[in-house]
Amino acid sequence: MIFMVERKNQKQLTCVLLFLLGMMLFPLNLAARGHLLAIGEVGSVQQSRRSVSGVVVDGDNNPLPGVTVQVVGREGGVITDADGAYAIQAATGDELRFQFLGLKTEVVEVGTGSIYNVQLVEDVEMLEEVTVTAFATQKRESVVSSIETINPKELKIPSSNLTTALAGRLAGVISYQRSGEPGADNAQFFVRGVTTFGYASSPLILLDGFEVDANDLARVDPDNIASFSVLKDATSAALYGSKGANGVIMVTTKKGQAGAPKISFRAEARVSAPTKIQQTVDGVTYMNLYNQAQFNDNPLLEPYYSAQKIQNTIDGLNEYAFPNIDWYKEMFKSKAINQYYNFNVSGGGSVVRYYMAVAYNKEEGILRDNRLNNFKNNINIDRFNLLTNITMDLTPTTRFDINMSSIFENYTGPVDNTTDIFRSVMNSNPVEFPKFFLPDEDHAYVKHTLFGSNETGTMLNPFGEMVRGYKDGSNGRITSQFSLDQNLDALTKGLMARAKVSIKSDSFHESRRSYMPYFYHIKTYDEFSDTYVLQEVRRGTDALGDPDQRRDGQFRIYLEGGLTYARTFNDLHDVSGLLIYTQEEIKNTSGNPGRIQQTLPQRLQGMRARVNYGFDNRYLVEMSLTYTGSEKFARDHRWGVFPAMGVGYMLSNEAYWDGLKDIIPQFKLKYSLGQVGNDQIAGPQDRFFFLSDIDPGASGYSWGKNFYNNYGGFNINRYANPHITWEIAVKQNVGFELDLFKNRAVKVILEYFTEDRKQIYQARANLPETMGLTSNVYGNVGEVKSGGWDGSIDLNHSFNDDAWISGRFNFTFAQNEVIENEEPEYRWSYLSNIGWPIYTWKGYIAERLFIDDADVANSPLQELGGNVQAGDIKYKDINGDGRVNSNDVVHIGYPIVPEVTYGFGFSGGYKNFDLSFFMQGQDRVSFFINPNNIAPFANMRNAMKYIADDHWNPNNPVAKAFWPRLSATFNENNNVSNSTWWLRNGRFLRMKTMEVGYTFPKSLFASTGINNVRFYIAGQNLFNITSFKLWDPEMGGEGFNYPLQRVYSAGLNVSF
Template sequence: MLYRNCIIRNAFGIILCSVMMGSQAFANVKEGSGKAMEPKEVQQQSIKISGTVSDDRGETIPGATVMIKGTTVGTTTDLNGEYSINVPNSKAVLEFRTIGYKPIEITVGTKRIINAVLYEDAQALDEVTVVAFGKQKKESLTSSITTVKPAELKVPASNLTTALAGSVAGMIAYQRSGEPGADNADFFVRGITTFGTNTNPLILIDGIELTTTDLARLQPDEIESFSIMKDATATALYGARGANGVILVTTKSGKNGPAKIQLRVENSISMPTQTIELADPITYMKLENEAVLTRNPLGQLPYSQSKIDGTIAGNNPILYPANDWQSMLMKDFTMNQRVNLSVSGGGGVARYYVAASFNRDNGLLKVDKRNNFNNNIQDNVYNLRANVNIDLSKTTEMIVRLNGNFEDYTGPLKSGSDTYKMIMHSNPVMFPAYYSATDANITTSHILFGGAVMGAEKGNFYTNPYAETVRGYQDKTRSQILAQLELKQNLEFLTKGLSARLMINIARLSQFAVKRSYTPFYYSMSTFDKATGRYTLNCLNTDGDGRGTEYLGFSEGDKVMTSSNYMEAAVDYNRTFGKHGVSGLLVFQGREEREGQANTLQLSLPSRNIGLSGRATYSFDQRYFGEFNFGYNGSERFDRKHRFGFFPSVGAAWVISNEKFFESVKNIVSNLKLRYSYGLVGNDQIGSSSDRFFYLSEVNMDTGGYTFGSDFKNKIPGVAVKRYANPDITWEVSRKQNFALEFGLFDKLNVIAEYYTEYRDHILMSRADIPSTMGLAAELRSNVGEASGKGVDLSLEYQQVFHKDLWASARANFTYATSKYEVYEESAYKEPWRYRVGTSLAQQYGYIAERLFVSDEEAANSPSQIGVGGTDEVEPARGGDIKYLDVNNDGVIDEKDMVPIGNPTTPEIVYGFGVSAGYKNFDFSIFFQGSANTSFWIDAGATAPFQNNTQLLKVYADSHWAEDHQDVYAVWPRLSRTKNVNNTVKSTWFMRDGAFMRLKQLEVGYSLPQKALNKMHLSNLRFYVSGSNLLNFSKFKLWDVEMGGNGLGYPLQRVFNIGFNLSFN
């Protein structure tokens, strides 16, 4: 009878109340009503208190327990998070509790409406963590899994991957481009430990393997859990796919209760974090003249003094053009919009979660009024998701998940990044962007683009970035449909703790693109009357293949069609016998993929793999935990003797804080745990996508050949081997080891410190010890490479509730990940510094630059630099050119003098830290992110001024070696108008420190008080302003340092955002 009264709709309330009050817990609670029934002595002078219980984001909490402190009188919140309770007097203290949140106490006093806000308790040992093919209590984990709160992934951007850097311990991440639709961040779990083809982690969303783009398009509002699996115990069940780590995402599902509607609307202003500063056109012309004279005093100057003077006067921009291509083609900022709507609820036998979202990201290209079409980037992404749980019976549950992601992209013919690079490689003073119509051209219906013929070849023109940008556009459409059916069956009628499930998933992806463009008419000025300012034009392309057109032509773009089918069947067992806990899991998986655009026999065949995975765990008295996992996978890519691989792992943990001898200090050290794991994980994603069957040769039966006969019309085709068969090629195998310490202080501060090692062998690579005299037509490859990695992950969380109106929290993450070559087959070198073994997998090689030569005489008396760059195009070095160190002292600077320079291109250190706080209805959060131990090389060839009409960077104009300013440490060496290999090869001269720290995110919000919400019939309404990439701290100033060597591309974006969240039942 007593336990019958404990049946409440929300299980959270049942468990908490049972723990707090024992079997009498609900003797005074009316079942499921949210109201309490008190003893008669309490009722005689009671005061009625009511209110709601919500979390710090304004979401109401059903099933939360509300108790009168010191009594057994209590209630639980209803499905809307509301409660009412009678208390004996104004001195009564109410306790609010629910699993996963810190309890709080509030004295009644004069209040009759008490709304309680609960904050997440990161130290809750009963917290459930998503693991491979299931869930485990956080306390029982022996593996390295980092769980990210979905709220921490909500950044004012449409790309989820941009939020990963610094937010996750163990994740190395960085972003190289800010172009809409092409702004995915690069991310690696514990860095890169292979020099094979695939370095990306396995991404699973609701158990289905998807791509980085799919993860980028995922809405944070739809995420229930986000986990990063790092060690072998966490990833071994994925066998041949888990060597690079696993990202596991679960989307939300419905819960019993009335329909709950949530809406998020955002509008943001996006602008470059930093733009490249160019020299003005006058300086450009003067220094290009200097570049000619400093190399050849008798050389012909490209610009006359009259042209320079006329440009300075600025009287006639047609005769003396001075184009600022960047301001002409690019806007200072753009506007973006994001909307997300979801409805969830359920009752009886079904629960549902349905969501729809729309993101519009616009580019920075200006829309020209002379065109009747929009060629700016506009990336519209639509997402629909429906997750429905249906109880077919008391023991059977069916889950249906449907997801559709649709993208409509419009943009320039070339990418936004290519447009920026085109601007950087276009002469600003050669011709105007366009001419106004003359009397002879008044009736033309096309734009009169400025142009100039390049060399003597007709139809080959210097680039006019304005013409190239506005002459057309492209449309891309991407559609992906995912349909998933899952059945869960409780088998406790056979034996307690036994269950089974079956999941089937079907995915279809299609993508196509079309390009529409015209050929510009290019004009040059043929005559000009200074008195009247009138001029005549000469069309440069009136005939031939390059003739201009006045209509949009059509060309097909890429077409992609793929399909995949996946099946997963599992049996799970979980049982407790006194102090002993045991569990077991056995999973079978099968996957098939087809490519619609296959162009070879091998690619036309469906790709298949199967696997069997298992897990067994044991625990004793919640103190000692052990775990064994394995993955047994088959891949069609390998010969029969290597087709299946077995990848086991073991893990153990000791929760010291649960020992009896620890009880005296547990009020200080609230948690102390040690973990260890070791295991093997594989990687079958080796070679290129065309390497389907390594054990078969690939032969081209129609290549080359010869002709014969009197008319030479008879042909015998040639035969060429494209790949030699190697039945010994097999998986990459990674041996991972992990040590971890977890501890908590005062139930407020939680720290996880981990040290890991990894050794990767059987890395596929080309053989370097096969002499060319063997006459092989293709390279030989085998699994001879080996690499290792090690590092440290640190995470820290702190939470403090000062009183009911004030709270604060802090978090920090630190990742240090290094790697090095252990075995790398390469040519035999006399110089030991040329070998890769012992260096980082992302190590750069180049020359050591000492300084610039003081004079021609010093250059002539120094080691010859003719061999720099391994080309015969190098002219003898002169004063002002870069002087390189002769490392091997042989009197010649060549490839033998190239050594490891700088830090790795991939950061070895990534970190992030931030604080959040709230006072009454206001909340605030700030987050910093940075990286270190990384270097990048300024591409001297791409930034060399004047060569191929490259623009002049202002920093080069301000600091370069000149006859009248012989600074041997200037930023740019002696100028040159033609290619100068000596000054553009990779060297320490242009190597820069890639370390930085940026203000990644800042947000301030205000939630309406409950009285106002009640009048509006809302559960929550919060307004907020936020920003990302607001400040950057770095030694490097030319462009945003996070872009690395891609600084001439589409810049990273600084975002200012305003939005609101609302929810109601």
């Protein structure tokens, strides 16, 4: 039975828990000594001791409060005050230890003097050796899980969307981007590929331990990121219960460090332009090609475009009567100019530390604004990011953290989808009408714009569609987190208690306003007077209509509480563990709730436990267990138990390895095995699988004349199935980690992984119609097996104080195979999806183009529809029955999701200059060119230049021409079918980023308080190496989407 604390008791329960935690503090003597806090036991002070004092500063010589100062071998100590000062009782010969998290510990021997000033510098090696894991952190050498981390600096690319920085940078992450539209340019990403054909295949995303969606991740400011990790195997992801089966992405934001306030400011100007634009033909070429296409269809027809019209267009006689429009140049700019600013401040003292940041992004699209209306139609996005992280040491054993982040976004743009506008621009006829007409005599006093159209008013004017209205919207995302950590060493050393509350509120509002344009066509044109008479072909409206508004929202509250433990016994036995309880409630507050299931709050509960043991830093064991419940399943299947275990062996800590220490100072083998559950098996409208989903107004009876009378009835959209249960992922991982050379300049990770995804939710395919069912029946019947390799090599080396170099290479190879799939019983086995990867394309084998009509007659009959002629695509008869039809469809090419992704880059610096670049690539991926999108002349559409340059011609019948025969109607059945004719290899290698920077000498700003100034220029998506030339191959088959952007930027970093 699921237990939920009643709201009226939550406040009282919280107070009781806080009181009990407060009673568990250290039994220590806390004495205020001026501005210093002394920590120690009550005891006698030896007469030989005297007071010694000093100041502790950081690497920039700023006072460092909060440093623990202790006499080695003695209990107790003091903490430096806000000025970094300390005073402590010590005797000659004693050693003073100065400790601060993230800085190297210093030990100073007390001599005869009384003042000892100390500088603590950043402990880079220690920071790199800490890995963020589920609900905790661990030393890198003790981790047996598969966890990939990246330096947040590598995510600072000239883009307002963080997800576009992931491709090729993290081993195990497969990522690609299909659109460059501002606000809609999220990259898709998967951890170790796609491992299920069920509803959810994307990873869980956690921001400071709280679940967010891909849109939240896209809007995280990279300047505020402290760590970015990917949990890939069972031992790392199993603790996230119902949502960790597809991997976990963990992002943590920066926190304040004790010390004087540090201020940082970054400003960046960006210029973006499409990486590649498809070229359309000019108007004269279009008319000639159209006449040729018409002749191919019927040689007896008169040419649609007369020789006189073609000549008048060549002569430029009248741009309104004989238009020749490049719609793209008329409606799109060559570039957009964007801005980015970040301002943050951090610091604090021994009690309170803070990090606060504000960022502003201004991003525009490449649509042209015009003055026909009093509103703009280009995309414009203004986004503000606010972040406040505060850490308070309420007592020496009690820490309270406050994390508050907000994202506010305002959007304006055209009323229609920008990708739809782009597609209409590519397809619009260049010679039928202009953007708009100048008024003729009869319309001299008309106030509205005279938009152009064809004689019947049925052809789309993309300019009129773009300027006919606008939409504006606002989006607010506010997250507040409060956590309390209580040290329970008083009970047993190493024990900690934690409590956490997270609240997130999202709101979205959009308003659309538009008018109906008036469309006109030239009725008559007088060539001698160069005047025309217009005729209205479609009536419009004179004013914007009432707003069409949409509101959405979501409220989420998350509770977490538990215990953690970490302790070392006899310097041999490292024992750690955790026990965590979580509870979550999600409410959707949409203004258009739809079905009642979507209005009910969602509730999740679970318990997680993990135990880690290490012996002598050589033998490592980790075991975890997750017990979590889902409301989606019937009582007998509601709770899932997901165990995982991992082992590691640190060979480099064995005695026999001593001779190799200088070459391989660290070498670790590791293995993990476990189960992870997934309850995201269907869309948000499908929640309670043990109940039938009934629509009370979807069916009924009608009778009488013209069936005017009707009586409503019920329809079952989905039948109840109490046996529906969890999708289960069984994951294995084996690999090694090693560091090379004495300074550990090279780090290598290589891992092999497998996964068996079982009980995938599917519609049953083989139920007899005699059962009389009105909708599908579903069950847990699918299974997919996947596996592969991923790895990385990191290089870091400093030659001297003036020169350094670093590099990184990583790759991911992930394949999958469908083992069980609910499908019909096919006569031919090659029609089955079993044995093939998920999302592998299916289509016909195209052999060539038909040479002539005799070639058509002597080939197997193609039953795909339409009148097959010379110049059409010839397909292979797979089953040899003399016919080409749906029984000849086979699997072709690679899957739509790349099986191989990789990236490599280097950076280096000499004195004040630095240079870096990063290359991203993908392979073993295929996509289809959609011939329906680029087909010329159908409905008088425009023609692409690459079709004009390479198409089948009866006068030169090339069997391997890119485009089949030109047709004014286009054989939409035979020539547009999925086949190898339109299949393309999606491999490419891209110069993803390049940056050149210069750091000004500090001596220039010695008296200004400025600590560091760096100027840089950078570029993103600079060039591609690919065999595919029509559009950017990363867009796959979506070549008519809003294009991906090449970005150039210049920026300035200033820190105080």
